[in-house]
Amino acid sequence: MxxxxxxxxxxxxxxxxxxxxxxxxxxxxxxxxxxxxxxxxxxxxxxxxxxxxxxxxxxxxxxxxxxxxxxxxxxxxxxxxxxxxxxxxxxDKEMMQRIREKSILQAQERAKEATEAKAAARREDQKYALNVMMQIEEEERKKIEDMKENERMKATKELEAWKECQRKAEEQKRIHREEKFCEQEKQIEEERKKFKHKSHTRISASRNLATKGRNSENIFLEKLKENSIPAPRSVGSIKINFTPRVFPTALRESQVAEEEEWLHKQAEARRALNTDIPELSDLKEEEKNPEWLKDKGNKLFATENYLAAINAYNLAIRLNNKIPLLYLNRAACHLKLKNLHKAIEDSSKAYRIMKLHLRLTRPMKLYKMMLRRFGI
Known part of the structure; x- marks a missing residue:
């Protein structure tokens, strides 16, 4: 007590x-x-x-x-x-106890009000600080935007000035070429007049001299024409016939051994397609299309159903094993499933197919370039 x-x-x-x-x-x-x-x-x-x-x-x-x-x-x-x-x-004691309890309740309510007032003041301070920060960021953003706009306008002006200088330079070059061409024409005309004067004096002396003069004049005119701008070439067409082949490339540019190997592998793949997939009769028509199966696998990959996507790519590869994108997509699925060896194997297969395709299609590009060169 x-x-x-x-x-x-x-x-x-x-x-x-x-x-x-x-x-x-x-x-x-x-x-x-x-x-x-x-x-x-x-x-x-x-x-x-x-x-x-x-x-x-x-x-x-x-x-x-x-x-x-x-x-x-x-x-x-x-x-x-x-x-x-x-x-x-x-x-008395009961009244004292009531006064104590009432005083404690009053003190608790006052403390609660003070706490709420402090929390409200703190929220107001945070709100004010946030508004100030937003204003500062807005001012910084406007300043950056103004700087960008000024730099853009400056670059635009410099580009316009450069274009104007280039245009003036081209105009001066054109004027210079025209003046030079006019001077050449004047010189040719003066030479022609001089030659005509000399030829007339020689005609009065002798016909033979006149004939020689005309011949020399023709020779001189031909030389003058050769020095002038030549006439455009006449339009024509060249017809080229090639021996029909499976690969649309010239024989001298093709690789016969690789092409025959590729044809042999294609034949084996078609035979395997008819014998190794007996369940093709149970598939729908769109399920027999490798492109449809590839799109289906891509959708399953997007939904993170990697095992189902691998099954779709497997069936598409069994239908056509010469599409490198199928191997790359399956490698991505194996990579998501942490099957690193299978991912490396599929990536290597895709690389070999693309390398073979590039080696076979390069002669075709040269052939098309040759056709464009001759205007066919």
Missing amino acids: PLQVSDYTWQQTKTSVFISVPLRGVSVRDADVFCTENYLKVNFPPFLFEVFLCAPIDDENSKAKIGNDTIIFTLYKKEVAMWETLSLPGV
Whole structure:
């Protein structure tokens, strides 16, 4: 049981009350003060001081000062009046307990309100800080956009200036070519006039000389024509006939051994297709199409059903084992299932098929380029 402190002193004015409670050698850190409108308690074990005030006080503005082994309370009255006594007269234990419980409830509600007020203030501060950050980011974004726009306009102006310089350079080159061509025409005309004058003087001397003069004039004119711009070539067509072959490439550019090997493998694949897949009769028409099976496998792969996708690619490869994309898709499924050796094997097969296809199609590209060269 705590010991009740009774040797306290108190004084009052019309607006405030002053209470002095001795601590009796107790450490200041051990004192626990609790104050409400009608209740004041100081707990400093093993002592206890509590008083049930006869009138309400303003507990929010009231003060407590601890020092020199004493606690001095400055309590401000809510109503201006002089109290006859400090504590409430005629208080029994039940009433004391009710006042204590009521004071505790009031303190809890006040603490809850203070906590909510702090949380609301913190939310407002966070909201304000977020708005400030958004404004700063918006300003930075606008600044970056302005910089980009300025750089774009600058680059556009530089490009337009470069285009203008190029256009002026082309115009000057064209004018220079025209002037040079006019000078050449003038020189040719002057040479022709000189030659005509010389030929006329020679005709008056002798017909033979005139004939030679005409021949020399024709030779000179032909040379002048050769120096001038030549006439465009006449349009024609060249017909080329090739021996019909399975591969549309010229025989001198083909690789006969590889082509025969490829034909042999194709024949074996067709024979295996007819013998190794007896269940083809049970499949639908679209299920016999490797492209349809490839699309089906791609859809299953997108839904992460890798085993079903592998089954679709397997059937498509059995129908046509010369499509490299089937092996690559199946390798991707094995990679998802951590079957690394099978993924490497399928990738190697796809590489070999694409390498063989490139080796067989390169002569065809040369043949088409030759046809375009001759205008066929």
